[in-house]
Amino acid sequence: MKKFVGLALVPILFITGCGGNDGSGGEEAGGDAEETEVIGGDAEDATELTFWTFNEQHIGIYQPAVERWNENNPDRQIELTAEVFPIDQMNNNLRLALQSGEGAPDIADIEVSHFGSFLEGEPQFESMNDQVEPVLDDMVTGRLDLYSKDDNYYGLPYHVGASVMYYNEEIMDEAGVDIDSIETWDDYIEAGKQVTENTDAMMTTIETTDQFTFWPLIAQQESDYFNEDGEVTLDNETNVETLQFMKDLIYEHEIAETAPGGDHHEEQYYGYMNDGGAASLLMPMWYMGRFIDYMEDLEGKMQVRPLPKWEEDGNRTAGMGGTGTVVTNQTENPDLAKEFLAEAKLTEEGNIDLWTELGFDPPMHSVWDSEEVGESNQYYEYFHDDIFDMLLELNDEVEGLNITPETSDATNEINTNVLNNAIRQESRTPQEALEEAADSVRSGMSDE
Template sequence: MFLTKTFLKKSAVLLLIMTILLLIVTACGSAAAPAPQAEQPAEAAQAEEPAEAKEVTLTFWTFVDAHADYYLAQMERFNAEHSDVKIKLEPTVLPYNEMHDKLLIAFQSGTGAPDLADVEIAKFGTFLRGDIQFHDLSSIVDKHRKDLVETRLAPYEIGGKPYGIDTHLGAFVIYYNKELLDKAGVDVDSIKTWDDYIEAGKLVKEKTGAWMTTVESTGRFTILGLMLQNGGGTYDKDGNFILDSPANAEALQLASDMVHVHEIATISPGGQHHDPSYYEFMNQGKSASVWMPQWYMIRFKEFMPDLKGKMVVRPMPAFKEGGFISTMGGGTGTTITKQIDPAKVDAAMQFLEFAKLTYDAQVQIWTVFGFDPFRLDVYDDPELKKPDDYFSNEPVMQNIKAMLDRLAPEYTGPRYPETMNILNEKVAFGLFDENKSPAELLSASAKEINAMQ
């Protein structure tokens, strides 16, 4: 094939055009090349590092080994969930009286107190005389108040401000030996009032020979539970001292009559429900029931193994239809002292809220301690719905949940500690051992307390 001249000319022109275009592109590419940039600082070149967590050391005093262990476990949970602050808790466990005395001395001297401290309810009033040395905990309590059993806050409040957060609810219940009641032909769920209880007690004693209940003559729980349930107690919501009130006298008369008139109750072996001789007495089936706070469940399991599967938990019978069917007993409030370094207060508040008031913490009050929580919504948690094989395979916490809308409050005041001592040492003994008049015992005790003011 021959190439024509025309074709050759066109090819030469095309080659020339392509060469020119190539030169233009090369020149443009050289012109568009970015100029070298200045070296960037290292901190701008790298992603910003997160701020290092602040470590806060908190000292803590308690009189219960299990409380120290609990807070250490809560510290681990808290630190795992918080990146901004890490708590280093330093607990000290001291004997009951020594710890409270040492704390009081620290407040009086103005130095030596821990950052956080457990204060048992019977001692709390000691620290309410003069200037209060605890921080107001309203800022953390108010965030959860709608979910809490309001009446449980009252023992640690002054002027509506909370200064301590309890470890449990401590609801009073009656522990019934259902096996004994069944033998006597008594339906435990038919007992609604104290009149019902007394009649049931007569049947139990007649049919089985067992006592219906026992009373403490050297302890306060038998009489204090009834006093509070009947709307009495030691102080009212306005801070008035009401030990010699008619409601208290009526409550004590009921207990006295069970022993001296109806003869369905006897004084507990050892004088109280924490004596080893009492545990053996109950183990042998010599008493059909006892009213004590929920935490007493632990005593049954530890010291009365023979009653496993025989016991049930029920509300206290009401003084009148529609009345209170429970109240609260015992307690330990955790506080933040005013001797804490002000720079640590926010972290201490945050930690105490996490360890005591949150949903998970309140569930663990049951799963770790075996105590009844005082946060309402946790009673719907699966952990609190599990049956308890010791207590006839019933879901005990659900029984307690049903009492919470008829729970009598307890209020404390400056002379609460001395009043508890008098109830323990004088009133209970005078009532049961000496068969003295309830009204006279209360009147004499109130005069003694008022003389201390």
């Protein structure tokens, strides 16, 4: 049967097809932006700039920034095209564009846990030093350091990202707990027991597919995935104990459960929280926008407080998450793009917008006590009007994070293996889970 010989060719044809993620999943892999918004389209002779982001919300500060810029610079008008992509897709598109040397936007948002890997090799971004240095004294420098390499600042931050505890006051009242009496994690556990006894709600939820429960908790104790020299500290004692603590909240104290859907950015979770599923939530300040967008029923019921302390003189918060906005080296107008980005992020007006438009705690501390920040807005209405005073108190206690090229590797280990194996499946002890992850990250570091 000669025709079978021809069949032997079939595998070869198919094999060649798999040399690199071919397009059969193309609906997600390549593809267009989910949403495109053109800002400043009415400007005359405007220079076009493109901006990629993964969070539609972020566009909010560029709208007023473009208006300001075009008013102040009549002969250098700007038209900004903002394109929103899902985060993985945006990272991949940007990475391939930077690697291949074409197709990158002028300006782009990069989430902090991926930023390190974008700085490997020669960073394909414009150094922002000439814009940053004049205002450096007014900024929370720890946030700029996250996005820097070899004394060059590449990314500009959106926020300080102070982690806080959001309490659902209605449930806490029903349980008979005064939230201001919760000062330490022991108090928190006691309060949690009261909540589970007296109400149908759980005290809190714990993420198993994302890191915003684990990372803030260890960062609050000044631990991290890496130390200052970039060495892996994922399996240090603090981290192991913290992971055990998270596990105990669920299985020993029975006051917490795993977040429905896996993390706090899932439809399932929003519905659960909105229906009063849990009495509190540990997330950074920037999560306020999610409450307003996805959990309408909780308006006026939520209170924001510092995190419970681990020790008497311990920190009450941790700077968490973040996004650096960069100007890529493929822009045709580097000066214009850089000056415009500085207008959006390094001016007082821009930082006030970060708060009023996005509800972010702005990284320029000179605006914290300004009049505009004190004015009522949707965030004050939803979360009561004392939130900013609390932030002011906390900002001294925000520690920096150690971001390395392997941070995305460590994040990946935490999100796929550590939390799942130690907490959801209980197939590993916290010690084992973290050691395995640390070894895996170390082996990936090779000898660069």
